[in-house]
Amino acid sequence: MIVALIIYMTLQLPLFSSSVNFSEPQDKFKDSALLVPDLIQKHGYPCENHTVVTPDGYILKMHRIPYGKKSFSEKRSVTYLQHGMLASSADWVLPGPRKGFAYILADFGYNVLMSNVRGTGYSRKHTYLDPERHSLEFWDFSWHEMGVIHIPTMIDHIINKTNENKLFYIGHLQGATVFYVMCSAMFSLAPIASLKHMISPLLLVVAEFRTGILISITY
Numbered sequence: 572m573i574v575a576l577i578i579y580m581t582l583q584l585p586l587f588s589s590s591v592n593f594s595e596p597q598d599k600f601k602d603s604a605l606l607v608p609d610l611i612q613k614h615g616y617p618c619e620n621h622t623v624v625t626p627d628g629y630i631l632k633m634h635r636i637p638y639g640k641k642s643f644s645e646k647r648s649v650t651y652l653q654h655g656m657l658a659s660s661a662d663w664v665l666p667g668p669r670k671g672f673a674y675i676l677a678d679f680g681y682n683v684l685m686s687n688v689r690g691t692g693y694s695r696k697h698t699y700l701d702p703e704r705h706s707l708e709f710w711d712f713s714w715h716e717m718g719v720i721h722i723p724t725m726i727d728h729i730i731n732k733t734n735e736n737k738l739f740y741i742g743h744l745q746g747a748t749v750f751y752v753m754c755s756a757m758f759s760l761a762p763i764a765s766l767k768h769m770i771s772p773l774l775l776v777v778a779e780f781r782t783g784i785l786i787s788i789t790y
């Protein structure tokens with residue numbers, strides 16, 4: 572079972588931060604000039620690169636922060652972060668430690684995996700299609716392929732690598748939409764989101780699920 576927690580969060584991109592001075596000369600050691608794994612390591616966090624190939628041949632990069640600075644325990648729940656449109660795994664780390672959502676989760680003791688969908692900077696490769704020479708075939712995809720192929724491939728990869736059978740899925744904008752696409756075979760008839768006001772004796776059975784989780788989906 573996958574417990575899915577879909578949130579909409581406000582990204583604190585440096586672009587909108589008053590601390591950015593665009594007239595400063597480009598410094599190659601500045602955060603904005605670094606690739607995501609190098610940026611994470613620059614801030615003293617561990618980072619792994621994962622390469623995952625989808626059944627339809629797209630070669631995708633995932634970045635992992637296995638643990639943070641504050642908490643390091645053997646049992647760390649897996650959190651899968653899926654970025655929005657025109658974004659990448661950089662979204663979760665650009666604001667830096669204590670602000671970037673990936674760092675916050677890692678410091679809270681989560682095993683954080685950030686994927687990059689096909690066509691983004693880190694995932695612009697295919698086993699036999701060239702994004703420039705075969706542009707019509709390479710770019711012929713939409714939310715559908717992300718939901719039906721990308722997310723399940725990533726989840727299978729994570730399950731295989733971590734031996735966990737549960738993960739938290741956190742999707743921002745398109746990252747949330749594609750999760751719904753993946754689950755589109757499910758029709759919610761009177762779904763239950765909260766049991767807070769329940770008075771039935773059945774509560775004894777379901778009490779465990781009473782708080783916290785917004786959406787719980789059997790996969």
Ligand SMILES: *[C@@H]1O[C@H](CO)[C@@H](O)[C@H](O)[C@H]1NC(C)=O
Nearest residue numbers: 589590591592593594595596
């Ligand atoms: C921006 O950077 C330039 C060059 O380093 C500097 O002269 C200027 O004062 C800075 N502006 C602000 C608002 O910090």
Ligand SMILES: *[C@@H]1O[C@H](CO)[C@@H](O)[C@H](O)[C@H]1NC(C)=O
Nearest residue numbers: 606607608609618619620621
């Ligand atoms: C991960 O990728 C980055 C950038 O491509 C590279 O600099 C780094 O050495 C890689 N890390 C590992 C552990 O392979």
Ligand SMILES: *[C@@H]1O[C@H](CO)[C@@H](O)[C@H](O)[C@H]1NC(C)=O
Nearest residue numbers: 724727728729730731732733
């Ligand atoms: C799981 O990973 C191993 C090696 O890391 C690989 O040989 C195996 O094919 C993978 N299984 C699946 C279902 O992806």
